Amino acid sequence: MESQIHSKVQEYYGGIAKSITQGQQESCCGCGSTGNQSCCDEISSSAVIYKGENLNDLPKEAVDASLGCANPLVFAQLKEGETVLDLGSGGGINVFMAAKQVGQAGKVYGLDMTDEMLTLARSNQEKMGVKNVEFIKGFIEDIPLADASVDVIISNCVINLSDDKPKVLSEAYRVLKEGGRIAIADVVNLKPVSADIKSKTDLWCGCIAGTLELQEYRNMLSEAGFQGIEITPAHVYTKEVLGQIFGNSPEYNASGVDMDEVDGAFAGAYIKAEK
Numbered sequence: 050m051e052s053q054i055h056s057k058v059q060e061y062y063g064g065i066a067k068s069i070t071q072g073q074q075e076s077c078c079g080c081g082s083t084g085n086q087s088c089c090d091e092i093s094s095s096a097v098i099y100k101g102e103n104l105n106d107l108p109k110e111a112v113d114a115s116l117g118c119a120n121p122l123v124f125a126q127l128k129e130g131e132t133v134l135d136l137g138s139g140g141g142i143n144v145f146m147a148a149k150q151v152g153q154a155g156k157v158y159g160l161d162m163t164d165e166m167l168t169l170a171r172s173n174q175e176k177m178g179v180k181n182v183e184f185i186k187g188f189i190e191d192i193p194l195a196d197a198s199v200d201v202i203i204s205n206c207v208i209n210l211s212d213d214k215p216k217v218l219s220e221a222y223r224v225l226k227e228g229g230r231i232a233i234a235d236v237v238n239l240k241p242v243s244a245d246i247k248s249k250t251d252l253w254c255g256c257i258a259g260t261l262e263l264q265e266y267r268n269m270l271s272e273a274g275f276q277g278i279e280i281t282p283a284h285v286y287t288k289e290v291l292g293q294i295f296g297n298s299p300e301y302n303a304s305g306v307d308m309d310e311v312d313g314a315f316a317g318a319y320i321k322a323e324k
C-alpha cells in the first residue's frame with residue numbers, strides 16, 4: 050500500500066510534527082505550505098478556521114499542529130454517543146473537538162499514516178486525559194476498521210493528498226453504517242487550471258496538485274455509492290490571499306506562476322454526503 054506519494058507526504062508532515070513536538074513551530078498554514086513564510090494569515094490560521102469554537106481546553110501543541118483548510122465540525126452535526134472516524138487526523142485537533150461533542154458514550158478514531166503525527170496526537174490525548182479517543186496507524190486508502198462500524202467520517206485537508214481518491218471514498222463508504230454520513234473539509238478546484246500551473250503551484254502550496262474539480266468530486270462520491278452530495282466552497286484562495294500566505298516564500302516568488310490564472314481557482318470546501 051505504501052506509495053511514493055505516501056513517503057513524500059509522511060516525510061513532510063513527519064517533519065512538521067517533530068518541530069511542534071520540540072516546540073519550534075506553529076504550523077497554522079493549511080495545505081502543506083513550505084514553512085518559510087510567516088503563517089497565520091487570514092484564511093488558514095486556526096483562529097479563523099475554528100472561529101466560534103472553544104479551543105482553550107486543547108493543548109497548545111494540538112492547536113499549533115492545525116493544518117486544515119476549513120472546519121468539518123460546523124456541518125458534521127455530531128450527536129452524543131456517535132462513533133466518528135477522522136481521516137488524516139494529524140495532531141488531533143478535529144478528533145478532540147469531535148470527542149467533546151459525542152461525549153463519553155461515543156468514540157472518535159483518528160487515523161494517520163505518519164508516526165510522528167501519531168506520537169504528537171497521543172501525547173496531546175494524554176495531556177487532555179480524554180478516554181473516548183483512539184489514534185490508529187494506517188492508510189486512508191485501506192482503513193483498518195470493520196465494515197459498517199462508524200456513524201460519521203470527518204476529515205480536514207487530507208483527501209486531496211491521496212493518489213487514489215476513489216479507493217479512499219470506497220473505503221469510507223465501506224466502514225460507514227447504513228445511513229452514516231461524511232463531513233469533509235478539503236481543497237477543491239473551482240476553475241480549470243493547467244497541469245503545469247498545478248504542479249508549479251504545488252511547489253509552494255502542497256495541497257494543490259491533487260485537487261479535484263467540483264463535478265469530478267461529486268462523480269467520485271457518487272461512484273463510491275454516496276447520496277445527498279453537497280459541496281460548498283468556504284474559503285476561496287484569491288491571488289491576494291495567496292500573496293498574503295506565501296509572499297515571503299522563495300518557492301512562491303521563483304515559481305513563475307501567472308497569478309491571474311490561479312486567482313480564485315482553489316478553495317477550502319465543505320463536502321457532505323450520506324450512505
Ligand SMILES: C[S@@+](CC[C@H](N)C(=O)[O-])C[C@H]1O[C@@H](n2cnc3c(N)ncnc32)[C@H](O)[C@@H]1O
Nearest residue numbers: 062115116117137138139161162163188189205
Ligand atoms: C494537512 S495535514 C491535516 C491534519 C489534520 N486533519 C488537521 O486538520 O490539522 C494531513 C495529515 O494527513 C495525513 N495523511 C496524508 N495522507 C494520508 C494517507 N494516505 N493515509 C493516512 N494519513 C494520511 C498526514 O500524515 C497528515 O497528518
